[in-house]
Amino acid sequence: MTYPDPDDPVPPARPGVRPFLQSGPQHSTGGYTPTGEHPPVEASTNSLRPFVITSGRTDGGDPDIGMETQVTVVPGAPPSRLSPETRAIVALCEESPISVAEISARLRLHLGVCRILVGDLRAAGQLDVHVLDNDTPDPETIMRVIRGLRSIN
């Protein structure tokens, strides 16, 4: 094992010490707080106002609805008056089970917007949202993924 000698000439783009190693141990996990660097404050010229579609709601999305969560239509759901966006979501889900992220990508809807609308449609009895019982993946499932991956070439 060779380590760079500190007396050697500095190699190009020599890595610095990782920020959290400098700042000592952090006790909280998750809830990552950005430090130092912040997104540029954008002037209020956002051309896209996606949350108009959700009547201004930016939260209220069901925390159970993840990006990969599968969505299907409720068979025989009563017809109801839907907005163009929600109608498009239902139409996509009619084809086959689909993830929230795929709905977002294929309809070019912001992910956050999509989650809120899917939550609305679930509440309205139009969509089934297949929330997983266990949050942590079990070994059997991982083994199946490993076998599946090994079989591709």
Place this chain on the structure above:
Amino acid sequence: MDFDPSTDRRVVGTARVPGGAPKKAPVPVKIIVAGGFGVGKTTTVGAISEIAPLTTEAEMTSESVGIDDPGQATMKTGTTVAMDFGVLTIDQTLKLYIFGTPGQTRFAFMWDDLVKGALGALVVVDTNRIDDCYPAVDYFERAGLPFVVGVNTFNGQLSYNLDEVRWALAVREDVPVISFDARFRGSVRDALLVVLDQALDKAIRMKSS
């Protein structure tokens, strides 16, 4: 109604089968591909995905940004980030999603959602810009998500060897540091298999405890 699962059950002739979508939705699992800008995340996702990578846009919402910090009160405007992802159907009942996430510190707000339920992560590293992956490594360490450091050898050579990368990242001994080529499916598959190995270790540990 009984259908042969090997045929497309959605369409019979030109008519849609009554009932629409199959009732049974597959179980989704996901792996995160993280790293700095331009290190090859999208290439990695595209190499393994059975569909052309899709892009979803996520909005940074007000509560995601230091809302308790009065100094940051002006940060409420939304910032949109694009995220690429791909899909790999393992079988009829299991689908693997591979999400490429913007790795810059300022996009970290998205990661809590992203890692929830994830099997593990592949941190893609460009040895010319090792620093770019620090936020990802920090995040996954703190979140307790199994991860693997994958040095992308897109030029066919490494400016640093893997021991030097490990030294620079100061990751735990049990975190694998490997090299792979994001352009090749087999190479990406092998890298993901190392991630899954780590995920399996953790899942077995958690189950037995």
